[in-house]
Amino acid sequence: xxxxxxxxxxxxxxxxxxxxxxxxxxxxxxxxxxxxxxxxxxxxxxxxxxxxxxxxxxxxxxxxxxxxxxxxxxxxxxxxxxxxxxxxxxxxxxxxxxxxxxxxxxxxx
Amino acid sequence: xxxxxxxxxxxxxxxxxxxxxxxxxxxxxxxxxxxxxxxxxxxxxxxxxxxxxxxxxxxxxxxxxxxxxxxxxxxxxxxxxxxxxxxxxxxxxxxxxxxxxxxxxxxxxxxxxxx
Numbered sequence: 001x002x003x004x005x006x007x008x009x010x011x012x013x014x015x016x017x018x019x020x021x022x023x024x025x026x027x028x029x030x031x032x033x034x035x036x037x038x039x040x041x042x043x044x045x046x047x048x049x050x051x052x053x054x055x056x057x058x059x060x061x062x063x064x065x066x067x068x069x070x071x072x073x074x075x076x077x078x079x080x081x082x083x084x085x086x087x088x089x090x091x092x093x094x095x096x097x098x099x100x101x102x103x104x105x106x107x108x109x
Numbered sequence: 110x111x112x113x114x115x116x117x118x119x120x121x122x123x124x125x126x127x128x129x130x131x132x133x134x135x136x137x138x139x140x141x142x143x144x145x146x147x148x149x150x151x152x153x154x155x156x157x158x159x160x161x162x163x164x165x166x167x168x169x170x171x172x173x174x175x176x177x178x179x180x181x182x183x184x185x186x187x188x189x190x191x192x193x194x195x196x197x198x199x200x201x202x203x204x205x206x207x208x209x210x211x212x213x214x215x216x217x218x219x220x221x222x223x224x
Contacts, residue, residue: 004151031211032211032212034212034213036215042217042218043199043215043216043217043218044152044199044201044215045215046212046213046214046215049211049212089151089152091213093211096154096157096167096168097142097154097213099151099152099153100151101149101151102151
């Protein structure tokens with residue numbers, strides 16, 4: 001059974017910092033890996049999708065990398081802003097989409 | 110293009126009552142999913158439908174039934190609600206095939222409380 005661990009569980013930083021959110025998963029037989037953000041009381045918004053054959057994807061200030069063989073993915077957020085405050089979820093897709101506990105990010109003005 | 114919509118947004122049930130959560134997508138996706146989200150547990154898959162006419166159990170199917178009414182709609186039914194089913198329920202959909210296969214799109218959620 002796939003298990004997903006996200007570190008750190010919570011993070012509080014001042015505005016402007018560059019951030020690294022880490023994700024590890026136990027089963028490397030995945031089709032892709034998707035990063036979501038979830039705002040309190042809201043649904044999930046897809047940020048980036050990395051196919052299993054890809055090493056990274058970029059969207060604006062976000063960059064996600066995937067090392068499938070070692071079961072790791074990293075989400076890099078450049079020049080963080082208060083609007084980035086949310087929970088970030090890493091979800092590898094093997095037999096099904098498996099969610100980790102997420103990283104709760106707070107960016108202070 | 111509304112994406113994935115869910116009704117109702119909020120619901121309070123008494124133990125033993127039944128209800129159906131509705132989900133619809135307008136993206137012509139083949140696959141649809143139901144998840145529940147509980148504090149400290151993350152999201153867990155209840156049921157999914159890989160294509161119209163098929164449904165399969167996920168990680169936590171007990172106490173639930175689903176119907177894939179057509180390609181657009183996928184409903185989740187609680188026949189006899191229990192307090193353990195208090196949760197936030199999310200519906201999602203995804204296309205099949207192509208470079209964007211398996212990317213999932215989520216609805217806004219239904220907050221269900223069972224007393």
